[in-house]
Amino acid sequence: MPEPLVLRRTDGAVATLTLNRPKAYNALSIALMEAILDELADLDRDRSVAVVVLEGSGRGFSGGHDLKELQANPDVAFRQRTFDTCTKMMLAVTRLRQPVIAKVHGIATAAGCQLVATCDLAIAADTAKFGTPGVNIGLFCSTPMVALSRAVHRKQAMEMLLTGDVVSAQHAAEIGLINRCVAEDQLDAETNALAAVIASKSRKVLKTGKEAFHRQIDMTLEDAYAYAGSVMVENMGYADTDEGIDAFIGKRPPLWSHE
Incomplete structure (x- = not known):
């Protein structure tokens, strides 16, 4: 074979x-x-x-x-x-x-x-x-x-x-x-x-970031900021974002759920 x-x-x-x-x-x-x-x-x-x-x-x-x-x-x-x-x-x-x-x-x-x-x-x-x-x-x-x-x-x-x-x-x-x-x-x-x-990062956040990078790169500056802002608002709703911010404030490593 x-x-x-x-x-x-x-x-x-x-x-x-x-x-x-x-x-x-x-x-x-x-x-x-x-x-x-x-x-x-x-x-x-x-x-x-x-x-x-x-x-x-x-x-x-x-x-x-x-x-x-x-x-x-x-x-x-x-x-x-x-x-x-x-x-x-x-x-x-x-x-x-x-x-x-x-x-x-x-x-x-x-x-x-x-x-x-x-x-x-x-x-x-x-x-x-x-x-x-x-x-x-x-x-x-x-x-x-x-x-x-x-x-x-x-x-x-x-x-x-x-x-x-x-x-x-x-x-x-x-x-x-x-x-x-x-x-x-x-x-x-x-x-x-x-x-x-x-x-070592959240897989859901990596997916969001990669997709957003490739989508915004060919937009006008104004459109890119508007789009990226909406992505960040959505990102703020992730469970991993809550965990990451809590871990940062608490000075401990985050435990990602990848959600």
Whole structure:
């Protein structure tokens, strides 16, 4: 039996999904993207999981779309299905109730870079490389552009898109594509530590905050404040909010019910 395209393990309240096409640099075939979608749908229903970590097996995070698959299927319907499935996957990451941390080693290029930009947080080894090199092969990274242009300054995004150059993890951290660049031998520990901090919070509050962040980001300033204010009013009615405020006043750790 072939190995699953996505491996899943859980450690306490942290679930890790591993893209498992190591011989193909975890190229995002339709089958792999559909497997990721299935895992995300299952995690979205799992109230015991607070944080999701996304990583790649083998030598890198992901080299992007499976170009061999796309070349072998020249009909428009198949290619449209590929990019539609990719869009569904990226939106599923954004809409997932749990925050998602990209844990990056090796390369994250094209749609792989898009996936990193889509995740809520990202930590990379100092040896990792990022890029949107589609222009080099005559296929502009138009869908990766959507996530990249929302994660970094537009001029930085345009430079990556127009040149196709691969950038270092250090540069990716400087432009805001990732949160931090760490020594390769510290990647596991740093990712685990960040996930543990987030997992210690109320899961209901994390869900509320992630959803509100992504909804307000494209609103006008006035609309964003009005929306965020209504979210805070609703948030004040949570049982965990009462507990958190009482714990703060009483100078004790909160005991979350996740309600």
